[in-house]
Amino acid sequence: MTDDERQAALEAIAAEVRNCTRCRLHEGRTRAVPGEGSASTEVVFVGEGPGFNEDREGRPFVGRAGTLLATLLRSIGWRREEVFITNIVKCRPPENRDPAPDEIAACVPYLRRQLEVLEPALVVTLGRHSLGWFMPGARISQVHGTARPVDPSSGPRAALVFAMYHPAAALRTPEIERQSFADVASVPATLAAARARRSTGPAALEPAVPIQPEMTMTAPTPAQGARPTVTVTPAPDRDRPPAPAEPSATDAAADQLTLF
Numbered sequence: 298m299t300d301d302e303r304q305a306a307l308e309a310i311a312a313e314v315r316n317c318t319r320c321r322l323h324e325g326r327t328r329a330v331p332g333e334g335s336a337s338t339e340v341v342f343v344g345e346g347p348g349f350n351e352d353r354e355g356r357p358f359v360g361r362a363g364t365l366l367a368t369l370l371r372s373i374g375w376r377r378e379e380v381f382i383t384n385i386v387k388c389r390p391p392e393n394r395d396p397a398p399d400e401i402a403a404c405v406p407y408l409r410r411q412l413e414v415l416e417p418a419l420v421v422t423l424g425r426h427s428l429g430w431f432m433p434g435a436r437i438s439q440v441h442g443t444a445r446p447v448d449p450s451s452g453p454r455a456a457l458v459f460a461m462y463h464p465a466a467a468l469r470t471p472e473i474e475r476q477s478f479a480d481v482a483s484v485p486a487t488l489a490a491a492r493a494r495r496s497t498g499p500a501a502l503e504p505a506v507p508i509q510p511e512m513t514m515t516a517p518t519p520a521q522g523a524r525p526t527v528t529v530t531p532a533p534d535r536d537r538p539p540a541p542a543e544p545s546a547t548d549a550a551a552d553q554l555t556l557f
């Protein structure tokens with residue numbers, strides 16, 4: 298598919314989203330927020346849902362959380378225009394409440410189609426609802442800053458998914474903000490791993506990147522000059538119940554505010 302064809306396909310999906318009435322969230326929206334960014338990107342960031350400003354403008358991550366996301370991207374030398382940014386649900390839940398499971402189920406086919414068009418090498422989840430779709434049962438305080446293979450039924454083929462906190466949670470909690478900058482520093486290295494995995498298969502990672510069964514790879518960190526660690530764990534079994542885990546203080550902070 299050419300970039301023009303990808304752009305046209307994305308615009309067709311966006312047109313459907315703007316007229317969608319599949320779930321109750323259409324009743325309160327000002328504007329649906331399909332997502333935006335480069336049609337030729339290798340990286341897709343997936344947040345949770347539009348907030349107040351996004352609902353007004355019809356664009357993702359345009360409020361304070363969006364400003365922080367742009368700052369996080371700049372810390373690794375990237376611009377938001379170079380990636381694609383979207384959400385699990387495309388319409389704002391009332392009062393920024395969490396999206397309900399049936400709302401996510403109704404909306405996620407749009408995300409799946411966007412990912413099928415973009416075919417990214419790397420999906421970065423922002424927040425626990427996005428994480429829940431790509432890493433079922435995972436707890437964000439335990440998996441942030443780590444990657445694993447994407448279940449192809451989620452949309453992209455042969456991609457890695459990398460977990461990060463939602464920028465809105467980082468705005469509320471300095472420790473989560475610090476962790477977010479540390480996590481995003483690992484994104485370029487994870488993209489390199491995703492490219493290698495896509496071009497030559499998972500086994501080819503091992504000469505360059507030791508993984509058994511957790512993968513550790515190193516790469517220069519533009520923000521800190523350090524060499525971050527990227528951990529890739531096996532893909533989850535969607536039918537397997539989540540492992541019990543005790544909520545941590547950062548889980549609680551991240552759960553307080555997920556939409557922005």
Ligand code: SF4
Pocket residue numbers: 314317318319320321322323329386387388400403404
């Ligand atoms: S949230 Fe998604 S499924 Fe629900 S009305 Fe909006 S676009 Fe349609």
